[in-house]
Amino acid sequence: MAVVTVSPKFQVVIPKDVREKLGIRPGQKVEAFAVGNRVELVPVQPMRTFRGRFPDLPPLEREPDRL
Numbered sequence: 001m002a003v004v005t006v007s008p009k010f011q012v013v014i015p016k017d018v019r020e021k022l023g024i025r026p027g028q029k030v031e032a033f034a035v036g037n038r039v040e041l042v043p044v045q046p047m048r049t050f051r052g053r054f055p056d057l058p059p060l061e062r063e064p065d066r067l
Helices: 016-022
Strands: 030-035 038-043
Touching: none
Parallel strands: none
Antiparallel strands: 030 038
């Protein structure tokens, strides 16, 4: 577990091993969540990365007025 320090501007540096494990690149967006008494950073993924991820889902049925 890596310990980071919060700067006077409330910035933190994500440790190299964590960046590499999650594939975080410079300029990439991350979402910050407050969960209980901790902060979680989740990398934002482009929607195209989810294409084909759930092949077993049935196709969506459209409502008759939405054809």
